[in-house]
Amino acid sequence: MGLVCFKEGPQVVLGADPIEQRDEEEENENEEVISEFPQQDENGKKISLSQFIMLRNLGKGSYGKVMLVQHIVSLKLYAMKVLIKKSVKTQTQKKHVQTERKVLEITNHNFITKLYYAFQTQTKLYLIMEFVSGGELFYHLKLKGRMTEKKMKFYAAEILIGLDYLHKQNIIYRDLKPENILLDSEGHIKLCDFGLSKICSWGDMYAKSICGTFEYIAPEIIVGEMYTKCCDWWTYGALLYDMLTGKPPFYQLTKKQILEYATGKDIEIPNYLSEEAIDLLKKLLNRNPDERLGGQRDAQEIYEHPFFKDVDFQKIERKEIEPPFEMQNERPFKFFDQNLIRKSSVNDTPVNELGRFQEFSNFTYNGDQLSSEYNQLLITH
Incomplete structure (x- = not known):
């Protein structure tokens, strides 16, 4: 990548x-x-x-x-x-x-x-x-393939809360991807690797550096426009797409092909997903950041989406919901590069x-x- x-x-x-x-x-x-x-x-x-x-x-x-x-x-x-x-x-x-x-x-x-x-x-x-x-989420996806919507929803909720927290600290993450999401000993997520982040000051909530990983990068960044923390919601949508389908939207595409998607070509979303999941992905993967889910009221818009209607985000944030991955009985260091x-x-x-x-x-x-x-x-x- x-x-x-x-x-x-x-x-x-x-x-x-x-x-x-x-x-x-x-x-x-x-x-x-x-x-x-x-x-x-x-x-x-x-x-x-x-x-x-x-x-x-x-x-x-x-x-x-x-x-x-x-x-x-x-x-x-x-x-x-x-x-x-x-x-x-x-x-x-x-x-x-x-x-x-x-x-x-x-x-x-x-x-x-x-x-x-x-x-x-x-x-x-x-x-x-x-x-x-618990190693990287990337390792677990590689090991087990795409997730069920139920499993994805749990991790999507924890990642959403983490991103919301970063945004409230005026931090644009800019590099959300499976390799930068760790799982602890119980199976809860930890966001890591903030080298490409931007810490915004009041009155300066925009960025212009082209930063990120091509398979997940937001269109407004690719084309060189000024952008806001809303770029993280495209990347979040690309991550959820990866978790549900087994590969990110721009997987193995050339830079020219990625630019075509960024400027006009729609991303195909598999029809085997639920209506709520398809709607969530379509709204997160909207090329226009002003119309993208999260573009106006940030994370609150995503919390309110029907896909998360049965999620108790307060319990999720307090880690009161048991993760879908069983980590307790795994051998030490199983989820790391054995070499x-x-x-x-x-x-x-x-x-x-x-x-x-x-x-x-x-x-x-x-x-x-x-x-x-x-x-x-x-x-x-």
């Missing part, structure tokens, strides 16, 4: 997986952590790489890799995302990294991956996040030179410390 993100001028085309590992020569990795202000854990100790034991490889990409790690004191398991600075070659790519870090900091929701710590060395950036053990999981080496990959962008200002983050400070404010005020 082709992931793209570029602005006017020369195109910058990124790989489909935003964290693909590069081959690097070895060097001593005993580097001093760079930070603009003190970074401490709940025991007052500065957070650093030495406090984590690396257990398993979980994923890889163009900037680095993801590993399962364990904190040596608390014994808690985390997913550690390692980004190699030298692989972050352009200012645009650097902005993607900083955006993901910022989105993870400002969000706090059941259906969004949680960031606990962030720190950096001279050559790498480290994000310590919650470990989501990566079985790799004997789980050491942090050394690099042989300093990154081009050595300083990522305000990258350091300590969720435990901020939570403690917030609770003190509640007590003292």
Whole structure:
């Protein structure tokens, strides 16, 4: 699947997986952590790489890799995302990294991956996040094929709530796809990978960068128009189409063919779906963002669609509805790339030179410390 993100001028085309590992020569990795202000854990100790034991490889990409790690004191398991600075070659790519870090900091929701710590060395950036053990929704779709409408409705409801939350934080996601939806140990979703997101400021709710994955990208983005968070509802519709049919609307099409669909050709929706599902997909996959479902009142319009008439969204948000995928009795790491999981080496990959962008200002983050400070404010005020 082709992931793209570029602005006017020369195109910058990124790989489909935003964290693909590069081959690097070895060097001593005993580097001093760079930070603009003190970074401490709940025991007052500065957070650093030495406090984590690396257990398993979980994923890889163009900037680095993801590993399962364990904190040596608390014994808690985390997913550690390692980004190699030298692989972050352009200012645009650097902005993607900083955006993901910022989105993870400002969000706090059941259906969004949680960031606990962030720190950096001279050559790498480290994000310590919650470990989501159920793997990617992409893996489950690939394993089991298309979903029944009943199963799809559950996950569609959780994803809808997650997107609604992001929009209320003035965040345009721009890269919703099965690879960016994780399932936790119970089978609930977690949205992840926010590098292509845009954090909007009041008075600036528009975007113009061509960002996303071609198989799911909204027409207004493809043709280079200014667009709003309504682009996420097209992508949401493309995702639901994928879940119900087994492939996204633009699957294996050329860029020219995708442009034809974006400017005039209608997407065919299978007639084996229910009337409510067909109507939902047609309204979400409307090329005109003003007429698209969600174009006027955002997520509220979708909550009210007849397809979701029997869904209790409050119970869904509180995770009181049991997921349709049974995860409890599955063997550990079943839903991850087994070639990566079985790799004997789980050491942090050394690099042989300093990154081009050595300083990522305000990258350091300590969720435990901020939570403690917030609770003190509640007590003292």
